[in-house]
Every structure is written in C-alpha cells, then in structure tokens.
Amino acid sequence: xxxxxxxxxxxxxxxxxxxxxxxxxxxxxxxxxxxxxxxxxxxxxxxxxxxxxxxxxxxxxxxxxxxxxxxxxxxxxxxxxxxxxxxxxxxxxxxxxxxxxxxxxxxxxxxxxxx
Amino acid sequence: xxxxxxxxxxxxxxxxxxxxxxxxxxxxxxxxxxxxxxxxxxxxxxxxxxxxxxxxxxxxxxxxxxxxxxxxxxxxxxxxxxxxxxxxxxxxxxxxxxxxxxxxxxxxxxxxxxx
Numbered sequence: 001x002x003x004x005x006x007x008x009x010x011x012x013x014x015x016x017x018x019x020x021x022x023x024x025x026x027x028x029x030x031x032x033x034x035x036x037x038x039x040x041x042x043x044x045x046x047x048x049x050x051x052x053x054x055x056x057x058x059x060x061x062x063x064x065x066x067x068x069x070x071x072x073x074x075x076x077x078x079x080x081x082x083x084x085x086x087x088x089x090x091x092x093x094x095x096x097x098x099x100x101x102x103x104x105x106x107x108x109x110x111x112x113x114x115x
Numbered sequence: 116x117x118x119x120x121x122x123x124x125x126x127x128x129x130x131x132x133x134x135x136x137x138x139x140x141x142x143x144x145x146x147x148x149x150x151x152x153x154x155x156x157x158x159x160x161x162x163x164x165x166x167x168x169x170x171x172x173x174x175x176x177x178x179x180x181x182x183x184x185x186x187x188x189x190x191x192x193x194x195x196x197x198x199x200x201x202x203x204x205x206x207x208x209x210x211x212x213x214x215x216x217x218x219x220x221x222x223x224x225x226x227x228x229x230x
Contacts (some may be wrong), residue, residue, distance in 0.1 A: 002161075004158075006158075032216055034216075034217075034218075036220075043202075043220040043221060043222055043223065044153075044159070044220040045220075046217060046218070046219070049216070049217070091156075093158045093159070095158075095159075095218075097216060100216060101206075101207060101216050103149075103161055103164065104161070104216070104218055105161055106151075106158035106159045106160070106161070107158050108157055108158045109156070109157060109158045111156075
C-alpha cells in the first residue's frame, strides 16, 4: 500500500511554455500533499504544502504565481510551472500523507528540462 | 523541527550488516525519527520510523538510544541495491496540535555497498 505516482516521468519543453505535473495517491486518500524540488547533487527542498480544497502554502522564496498548485481531490494534486525558464530545470517530487503528521510517501519524481 | 547530523558517507560489503548512525541531540519529546532513502534519480523511499522504542520491519531495524539523542538504522544484509543516500529526519507526529508535517531533508549519508 501507500503508492504515489507522478506523471509525466520526464518532460522537455521550450522556454516560455507551461508544464503541468500530476501527483496521485493510488491506494489511499491524502489529506495533504507536498511538492519538492531537487537540483543536481543537492538535497530535496520543500516548495509548497497543499491541502485538498484549499490554497497551497508556499515556502519562502518560492513564487506562487510561477508554481501553481491545485489540489482538487483527495488523490490528485497538480503543479504547473508557468512560463518555464532554463533555471526551472530540475527534479520535481511530490509526496502525500494519509493523515496529519502521518508518514509521507513519495512519488518517483518528474525530471523537467527547459530548453 | 530538530536538526540531525549524519556522516557524509560509508561503505559496507555485500551481505554484511550496514549500520547508519544519526545524531539528533535536540530532539523534542513529540518528535519521531524517520528514515528515508533515495536511490539515484528516484523519489525518496520510506524505510522506517520510531519514537522511543526500537522498531523493525521487513526492510530495516531502527535502534534509538534511551536518551533519544541518537539512533542507528540497521540494514541486516546489505545488497548492491541498497546503495543510496539515506536521510535521517526528525519530525513531529501523532497529531500534535498546531505542528506542521514538514520533512526537512539534510544531505544524508551516502551508503555504498561493494561486491
């Protein structure tokens, strides 16, 4: 149990376009989902926390108008990188937890390359 | 959340036990110790967590000292597939009122399992 999927697994896009990444909890309902970003040879950095039906909470330094998060249901959260630039190229990873402060389970990640 | 310190790297021989240490001297009474690992280019994988008692599951054992200021993750029979970065994270749990669910990733310890 506790499987989280992400789609797509990798995406290449042109600078200035928008990219949407989906995160799904496959076998449980997730009260909270999290989005992380990881640059090469660095650790995961939390970008935002989202609860179903409410606005996401963004970490300091993360632009909420650039990284749009929608958490429309208890099993789906989406991250849209708007007007992507080469510096947005990174590994984006989501996680989900069943209940508040319960174990977080991570998706396999999405590798974004912006040309 | 309390901070953790881990060695940068270690290695062990395939088939032997791998003992990964973690210091968390400022841990609070309501904070759990979580272990995740990240194999190259994948999302983190949950391994185990505990509060004060030792824990064991199909993947590993977690030994927490009586004063809770340090812990050791034990992989009883390491295989080449256990080569990964292992993260020790402390985090509130159990429905602590007012606390958030964030996981703060440090640099982790790189475990290399040699044939």
